[in-house]
Each structure stands twice: as structure tokens, then as C-alpha cells.
Amino acid sequence: MDTELLHRIQFGLTISFHFIFPPMSLGLGLILIIFGVQSVRTKDPKWRQLSLFWTKIYGLVFAMGIASGIVQEFQFGTNWSVYSRFVGNIFGSLLAAEGIFAFMLEGGFLGLMLFGGSRLGNRLWLFATTMVVVGATFSATWIVMANSWMQTPGGYEIKDVGQGDQAFMTSFREVVFTPSFGPRIWHTLVASWMVGASLVLSVAAYYLLKKRFVEQAKTMIRVALPIFTVLAILQVTVFGANMATEVATNQPEKLAAMEGVYYTGDCVPMTIFGITNTGTDTTKGLQIPCMLSILVGKSPSTTVQGLTSFPQDDWSNVNVVFHVYHVMINLGMLFILIGVVASGLWWWKRKLWDKRWMLRVLVASIVLTQLATLSGWWTAEFGRQPWIVWNLLRTDGAQSPNVTFSQVATSLGMFVLLYAVLLVTFLILLNKKIKAGLPDMPDEDEHESLPDSFGEIFSRRPRAHSREKAEV
Amino acid sequence: MWLNTTWFVLYVVIIGGYVILDGFDLGVGILSPFVAKDDRERRVVLNSIGPVWDGNEVWLVLGGGALFAAFPLVYASLFSGFYMAMMLVLLVLITRTVAVEFRSQRESARWRSTFDWFFFASSFGITLLLGVALGNVIRGLPIDAQGNMSLNLLDLLNPYSLALGVTGVVMLSLHGGIFLTLKVEDPILERVTRLIPKLMVAFFVLMTATIGWTLLLDTPITTNYSDRIWIAVFPVLALVAAVVGWRFIRAQQYLQAFLASATMIALLMGAVAAGLYPILLHSSTDSANDLTITNAASAEPTLMVMFVIAMIGIPFVLLYTAGVYYFFRGKVVLDDESY
Incomplete structure (x- = not known):
């Protein structure tokens, strides 16, 4: 090492x-x-x-x-x-x-x-x-x-x-x-608000399950659930989608690694679940045809650049980027589902208060939102490799030359x-x-x-x- | 060029602000086991700095950021050269933050005494380490032509720097003690007031010795002080401030005494800075490798932007810092939200 x-x-x-x-x-x-x-x-x-x-x-x-x-x-x-x-x-x-x-x-x-x-x-x-x-x-x-x-x-x-x-x-x-600042700050803030809302939801649902502080817990949910649901929907449809367009424009090789796209083309599919193989340059799994092209350029004929059009030296660790990115977007979809179902149960005769399975899901939501923000951050940072400053300075060589292996190992x-x-x-x-x-x-x-x-x-x-x- | 000098001054102001503000809460931490004997007293002492310690520590973070922006080459050389020492500083800073926050979260006596010990040890550790770091900066460091230096922890622990570290510990204990007199009542107050004269004597002896030692070292400071003799006003005024502070303590006018102590610390920082200027890091191997306010600084556009930012930001910072101190003035009263 x-x-x-x-x-x-x-x-x-x-x-x-x-x-x-x-x-x-x-x-x-x-x-x-x-x-x-x-x-x-x-x-x-x-x-x-x-x-x-x-x-x-x-x-x-x-x-x-x-x-x-x-x-x-x-x-x-x-x-x-x-x-x-x-x-x-x-x-x-x-x-x-x-x-x-x-x-x-x-x-x-x-x-x-x-x-x-x-x-x-x-x-x-x-x-x-x-x-x-x-x-x-x-x-x-x-x-x-x-x-x-x-x-x-x-x-x-x-x-x-x-x-x-x-x-x-x-x-x-x-x-x-x-160019990336606008989309990234909104994406980050919205994600953070969702984490906060899910923390409140999680604690409130725990109290409802334990039948403690029931009235206060309901108030917490009334405040946090609408925020969580609306933000979850906006995050995927507006702020997340903006990010995809931004990355496609400014860091095409990063987008290619995130989606596991190896060959440039139009009507590029979007992989929902899958695995990517950098040995054979293929990505397999459940895919929506042309969806990535639509996401990036609002039209199926949009060209998406593949990894092979860039020197392999400049690739990030495609396996890591692909998977942490997919953890994030799948959690993003799941949050919409959680938010919509919980809100639906609430609107519909206030059934949410005694649907224990739903309350349990809400208790777990804080762990999921944390995992989502972390994987989002990892996508951004692993995806930037091998550059520490994009296309200007490589990570390898940017470290302190006077700090020894054993010093870093100790710290x-x-x-x-x-x-x-x-x-x-x-x-x-x-x-x-x-x-x-x-x-x-x-x-x-x-x-x-x-x-x-x-x-x-x-x-x-x-x-x-x-x-x-x-x-x- | 005026921008480089301005940033040198601003940087000294930030570090001075840190030593004065976080200085008293570090001092309170160092004194805590000696002046507080039971759990309630420990809490009173801890809560004397409760609402403000965090804002005080921000000055150190600001110091890190300002160094990075204004003098990036110093930021890179100093922190990578002091690698293990910096890691220790970070360790004690983290320990102290959590000790303050965690200490009273559980009733268990063992839990509380553990974090009391961490609070003391980390306050002591930060003060000593930063004092030692300053000592090494004054002595000069083996900086090569690339701006790098390779040092291990033991190289930093030389007698002069340790002496400066110990002097720093005593100085901040005194500063923290004077602050405590504003915040606590008997019997803690009585213990503090008995301790202050002893600290004062120890501080006088140590500070005189360290200043003498500093002038004996062969560093740019010695030459600078003989070349521009007028900068001796800094140490002389610091001595005046110390004597004035002593008189206020005798008269039991503690707020004035605290302000005198703060002024003295500012003047001592000024004395070091005036002696070093225009050097930021002196190379002990070759003075051609010195990092100065010109060769280590950011270029003019950055310094200008940062200057504007500082001019906008500093009035706000001073305004709400003053407001918060005013709001929390007076003796400590414990309640549900106390640490």
C-alpha cells in the first residue's frame, strides 16, 4: 500500500x-x-x-x-x-x-x-x-x-x-x-433538509410505536412528513435531474462512470439495478431504454459520451462510483415511496397513527437518509478521481511529500x-x-x-x- | 505590498483574538480540578464558559482558514511539517469539545469524573502544544528550498519551546483565573483568589526568563529588535499592562483586571509579531528559504477579495460577540440547559 x-x-x-x-x-x-x-x-x-x-x-x-x-x-x-x-x-x-x-x-x-x-x-x-x-x-x-x-x-x-x-x-x-455550484448547492441543501425531517419522523414514529408523547409525536409528524414528501419528490425530479445535466455537461467521464456507460451513443439506457464490469466494458441489469439520454438532454436522441472515449488513465474507479451512485438514486426513489405512502395513510382517515409497519419504516428512515447523503457525497468525490482538482491536478502527487507512511498510519x-x-x-x-x-x-x-x-x-x-x- | 502587511497584521489580530478569547476558557479548564471540589462546583466552573467557549474556538478555525487564504505556502509547510504535532492538537481539540458536551449528560460519577479529567487534560494539552508550536516558529525551522521540512514530534520538544509552552500554560491559567472571578461565588471564588497571586508570581518569573532566552537565541527576532528599537514598546507596554492588572486584582476590580490581562496578551503577541515581521516562518537551514509575507502570500487579487470580506465580516463578528458576552454577564446560575 x-x-x-x-x-x-x-x-x-x-x-x-x-x-x-x-x-x-x-x-x-x-x-x-x-x-x-x-x-x-x-x-x-x-x-x-x-x-x-x-x-x-x-x-x-x-x-x-x-x-x-x-x-x-x-x-x-x-x-x-x-x-x-x-x-x-x-x-x-x-x-x-x-x-x-x-x-x-x-x-x-x-x-x-x-x-x-x-x-x-x-x-x-x-x-x-x-x-x-x-x-x-x-x-x-x-x-x-x-x-x-x-x-x-x-x-x-x-x-x-x-x-x-x-x-x-x-x-x-x-x-x-x-458551473456546478448552483445545481450542487440546491441538491445538498434539499438532501440535508430531508435528513433533518427524517430524524424528526423517526423519533416521532418511535414514540407512536411506544405510545408515549402521542400528541406531540403527531404534531412532529404533521410538520416533518409534508416537508419530507415534497422534498423527496423535488429532489429526484428537479434537483437530482439538474445534477445529471450538469455532470453530463461539465464532467462527462464522471457521468459515464456513474451510469456505467462505456460507449458513446444516443438513446442510452439508464440502469436501475445492475453490475458493471470494467474488464468487458459492459453494464448489465434492469435498464430503462433511452432514459439517460432523456435525463441529460430532454430527448432520446441526446448523445451521451462513454468511458472509452476518454483515456483509461483518467477513469475513476468505475465499480465504486457506479455502485455508490446507484445506492443514492435508489434510496431517492424509495424516499418518494415512503413519503407518498405515509402521507396517503395520514390523509386517509389518519390511519398512519396505528399502521405499525409504516411507523417502523419511518423509524428506519434516518438511517436511510444518512446512507443516501453519504453515498451522494462519495459519488461526487470518487467520481472526481483521479483528479483532486478536475483536469488540473492529480490526487496522486498532491499529498504532503514530507509526511511518512508510518506517520499517516499512526494518525x-x-x-x-x-x-x-x-x-x-x-x-x-x-x-x-x-x-x-x-x-x-x-x-x-x-x-x-x-x-x-x-x-x-x-x-x-x-x-x-x-x-x-x-x-x- | 500594503495588502501583504495588512494581512500580516490581520493574521496576528486573529491569533491574538484566539489567545485572548479561547485563552481564558482554556485557562478555566486547566484550573478546574484545582478550584472546584464537588460535582456542583465543577458544573459551575464548566458553565462559566458554557455559552461562549464554542464561539471562542472559532477564532482558531478562522486562523487556519485565513492562513490558508492569505499565506498558503505557510499553511502547507507549517502543518505538513508539524504533522504529528498537528494530529495531537486535533486529538485534544476534539476531546475537549466532546468533554464539554458529554460531561453532564449522565448522572454516573465515574462518567463525570472521566470527562472532567478529559476537560482538564485537553485544555492543558492544547495550551502546551500551541505554546510549543509558537516556540518552534520563533526558534526557526529546517525549511528546505521547496518549503518542506521533516520533523518528528521529539524535534519539536526542545527545551526552549517547552519553556514557552509552560509559560503559556501559566499565562492562560492566570487569564482564566481572573475570568473565573467574574463568574463564580464562594467557595470557588475564594480558592481562585488565593491562587491568582501565586500564578502571577510564577508568570512574572517564567515570562522574564522566556523573554531573556528568546533574545539570547540567534534568530531574526534578536536582530530585528536591535535594528528597530522602537518595537520594544510592545514588551514594555505588556509589562505596564501586567502591573496595572496586578493593581486591579489587589483592588478586587476584576473586570478591569481581566481587560488588562487581555491587553497584556495582545501586546505580547504584538511583541513576537513585530520581532518576526516580515518573516512568517524562519528557516534555520538557510535564510533564503524563509517564508515571508511576500514570497509565501497569495497574489494581490486574492488578498484584496479577502480584505473586503474581512472588512465586511469583522464588524458583525465584533458586534455579536460583544452582544453575547453582555447577555451572559454576571455569575453562573445552573439550570436545565446547563452543561
Whole structure:
């Protein structure tokens, strides 16, 4: 095994582990905003009760996101120094912009959000939550921008000013709005919202199965299920389809690997299930005739380029890309089915509440959405290989030349152990929070005495409210 | 060229912001086993930094991003050269984040004391490691013509850098101790106030020794300080700030004392930066391989874009940082949502 492969394994492991958490907090954030808006609008304390419960889970998920995310800011430099020198002018600025616009916003307001339940009235708490969620969305935006530049670089020129080739910025606008950025950010955000919605669905369905917090669980489903269903449909028909067109235009060899297309032609079929064989250049399985051509160019006569029209040196690992991609799209279809059936059962005389098999499916949905987002990310990243920056810099050779095999092996071992412990601990604590259930219905008088406007915050005596409580 | 200098200054400001802000919560972590004796007291100490530690840590992340954007060659050389040390830093950063978050999630005494220990050890570890890293940057590093260096962990643990690391631990313990006086009540407050004078004395001795040691080393800092003598205002003002801080502590005016401590840290960072300028990483093998604010920087378009971004972003950051600190002012009161 060579050192480059170890670097890749470590990067893949750390980023995949990290990628479990941000989509959950993005999606859960959206739901928390809805709960908060309902709180402000209806003044019904049940919404505040839901916010209290889910904000605690949000805190746990967010902490895992921070813990695993901090690695990302440094490991380009530690493990990929050649890459870092090459892209610093461009990629570095996008990361720094993420830091100042997104992380600072999240970091600033997270404390207010997490501690808001006992310190802030409905409106200010909603404000703090919204700021954190806006921060998280900015963060996703900048990071997808940075990654999109690696997929479809633009606004740069390559020069050697004495430190090897470097990409210099010629147009910030073109760096930021690369051709793949638009479709990719929407695809990612929608996927993240689905993950958050499915987490809420999963917990609510669990409560319904256990006959605990039944009313609150129904409320959660009423909020999360429509979101999940509508997004599941849009994801496949609009945002996913846009991605296919984008990849076909900008990274045709990636699309060919995803679909296992070896020979250029029109009326190319789309494989639903199947296996691909790079030895014989064939893909077999259940196929819809001409569907890929239709997806890419809205017409069966659209030409789709095959892998054999590109040098084999530039192929990604077709087997991996083909399969992770198919895991993603099949899960995408399954989500439509789950959403439509569950919504149908709900509309039709509210049968959803006692259809135990459907509730069990909903409980499992969080695992499936997680698997879908991960396979989507893997498709994007494995599909970009053998390039670290598409058609500009190869992954092999972009690693730090001064870091030895045994150093990477040691750090990889450390991450494997650490992440295993973290994941298990996270699941234990999440499980404990879910089993502990919702807090008592908040006392209206109590939270109405909390500050709910900036004026009240800046005029009140420090912590007067909490003091009184402590004295009683 | 003014952009390169501006980014050097901005970078020092970010790192200074990190050391001042995360510095006090790291200090609180280091002091926690010494000032808190039972579970409730431990929680009070932990919650004194509860709502703000995460925002403080963001400054380090921002430091990483800004270095990548403004001085990518330093980012690449430094972090790959410090590979194992960086992995240790990441390990302790992760440990600390989860220790804060997980600690009070279960009632079990063993669970809590385990994470209390992690909280202490990781706070100590981050401070020591970053101090050692700064020590090595000041001493100079074996950078070759390609900008690479091969170091193992033991090379970094030289006596000078360790001394700087220990000084850093004492400095941040003091800083964290002063912060704690604003947040806790007796009996923790009493323990903290008894500890502060001892820390102050230790800090004076160590800092004087480290500054002397630094000037004895054969580095660009020594030459720079003799060439442009006016930059001595930084260490001199830092000394003034320390004395002023000491007087505020004696007068039990802790908020002023904390601000004095923060000012002192900023001036000390300024003292190092002024001594290094325009070098970012000094090569101990050949000064032709030095990474400076010109040869290691991004080109002008990037620096300009980043400058605009910083000018838009920084006022917002300062505004809500100040707002959050104001909101959570006063002594810690534990409730359902506390850590």
C-alpha cells in the first residue's frame, strides 16, 4: 500500500464521519425554525415544548459536527501540502470566508440558542435559532462552493512563481459561481433538509410505536412528513435531474462512470439495478431504454459520451462510483415511496397513527437518509478521481511529500479509534435523550417573563429572573 | 505590498483574538480540578464558559482558514511539517469539545469524573502544544528550498519551546483565573483568589526568563529588535499592562483586571509579531528559504477579495460577540440547559 492511498483513506474517513452531522443540523434547524415560528404565532406552549426537546438534540448533533469539523480546516495543510500550495489562492479564500461569515455567526449565537430555553422569550429564541441556522446554511454554501471549484474550476490562471504551479484568481465571481455550484448547492441543501425531517419522523414514529408523547409525536409528524414528501419528490425530479445535466455537461467521464456507460451513443439506457464490469466494458441489469439520454438532454436522441472515449488513465474507479451512485438514486426513489405512502395513510382517515409497519419504516428512515447523503457525497468525490482538482491536478502527487507512511498510519489509527468511540458515545447519548422524552409542558407565566426584545435584554438587571428563582 | 502587511497584521489580530478569547476558557479548564471540589462546583466552573467557549474556538478555525487564504505556502509547510504535532492538537481539540458536551449528560460519577479529567487534560494539552508550536516558529525551522521540512514530534520538544509552552500554560491559567472571578461565588471564588497571586508570581518569573532566552537565541527576532528599537514598546507596554492588572486584582476590580490581562496578551503577541515581521516562518537551514509575507502570500487579487470580506465580516463578528458576552454577564446560575 502506498502513502497516497493512506492519505486518501484518512481524508475519506474523517470527512465522511463529519458529513454525518452537518446535514442533520441543517435539516433539524429548519424544523426548529418552524416550531419557533409556530410558538410566536400561536403562543401554544406545545411548540415551545417541542423546541426545548429538539434544541437539546440539536446541541448534541452540533457538538459532534464541531468536533469532527475542526479537523477539516487543518488537514489540507497536514496531508495535502502540494494541493494546498496549488489551490491556496482560491480554495483557501473560500474556507476563510466560510470561517468569518458562517462559523462566527454559528459560534456567536449557538450559546444563545442552546441556553435560550430558560433565558429567552419565544421571539428572541427564534431569532437566535434562525441566526445559527443561517450560519450553518452559509457554511454549507461556502463549502459546496469550494468543492465545486475542485469539480469544475473557473476564474483562475496557472502560473509558477517559484514554488511550483499555483492557481491564481482572475475573477472572484467565476471562482464562486462555477458551473456546478448552483445545481450542487440546491441538491445538498434539499438532501440535508430531508435528513433533518427524517430524524424528526423517526423519533416521532418511535414514540407512536411506544405510545408515549402521542400528541406531540403527531404534531412532529404533521410538520416533518409534508416537508419530507415534497422534498423527496423535488429532489429526484428537479434537483437530482439538474445534477445529471450538469455532470453530463461539465464532467462527462464522471457521468459515464456513474451510469456505467462505456460507449458513446444516443438513446442510452439508464440502469436501475445492475453490475458493471470494467474488464468487458459492459453494464448489465434492469435498464430503462433511452432514459439517460432523456435525463441529460430532454430527448432520446441526446448523445451521451462513454468511458472509452476518454483515456483509461483518467477513469475513476468505475465499480465504486457506479455502485455508490446507484445506492443514492435508489434510496431517492424509495424516499418518494415512503413519503407518498405515509402521507396517503395520514390523509386517509389518519390511519398512519396505528399502521405499525409504516411507523417502523419511518423509524428506519434516518438511517436511510444518512446512507443516501453519504453515498451522494462519495459519488461526487470518487467520481472526481483521479483528479483532486478536475483536469488540473492529480490526487496522486498532491499529498504532503514530507509526511511518512508510518506517520499517516499512526494518525489514521488514531482517527479510527477516536471516531469509533465518539460514534458509539453519540448514539448512546442520543438514545438516552430520545428515551428520556420531552420535558414537561413549559409554564406560560414563566417563559413570558423572559426577555423577548432587544430593549428588554439591555435594560434588565443582570440575571434578575434566575436570581429570584434561585432564592425561592 | 500594503495588502501583504495588512494581512500580516490581520493574521496576528486573529491569533491574538484566539489567545485572548479561547485563552481564558482554556485557562478555566486547566484550573478546574484545582478550584472546584464537588460535582456542583465543577458544573459551575464548566458553565462559566458554557455559552461562549464554542464561539471562542472559532477564532482558531478562522486562523487556519485565513492562513490558508492569505499565506498558503505557510499553511502547507507549517502543518505538513508539524504533522504529528498537528494530529495531537486535533486529538485534544476534539476531546475537549466532546468533554464539554458529554460531561453532564449522565448522572454516573465515574462518567463525570472521566470527562472532567478529559476537560482538564485537553485544555492543558492544547495550551502546551500551541505554546510549543509558537516556540518552534520563533526558534526557526529546517525549511528546505521547496518549503518542506521533516520533523518528528521529539524535534519539536526542545527545551526552549517547552519553556514557552509552560509559560503559556501559566499565562492562560492566570487569564482564566481572573475570568473565573467574574463568574463564580464562594467557595470557588475564594480558592481562585488565593491562587491568582501565586500564578502571577510564577508568570512574572517564567515570562522574564522566556523573554531573556528568546533574545539570547540567534534568530531574526534578536536582530530585528536591535535594528528597530522602537518595537520594544510592545514588551514594555505588556509589562505596564501586567502591573496595572496586578493593581486591579489587589483592588478586587476584576473586570478591569481581566481587560488588562487581555491587553497584556495582545501586546505580547504584538511583541513576537513585530520581532518576526516580515518573516512568517524562519528557516534555520538557510535564510533564503524563509517564508515571508511576500514570497509565501497569495497574489494581490486574492488578498484584496479577502480584505473586503474581512472588512465586511469583522464588524458583525465584533458586534455579536460583544452582544453575547453582555447577555451572559454576571455569575453562573445552573439550570436545565446547563452543561
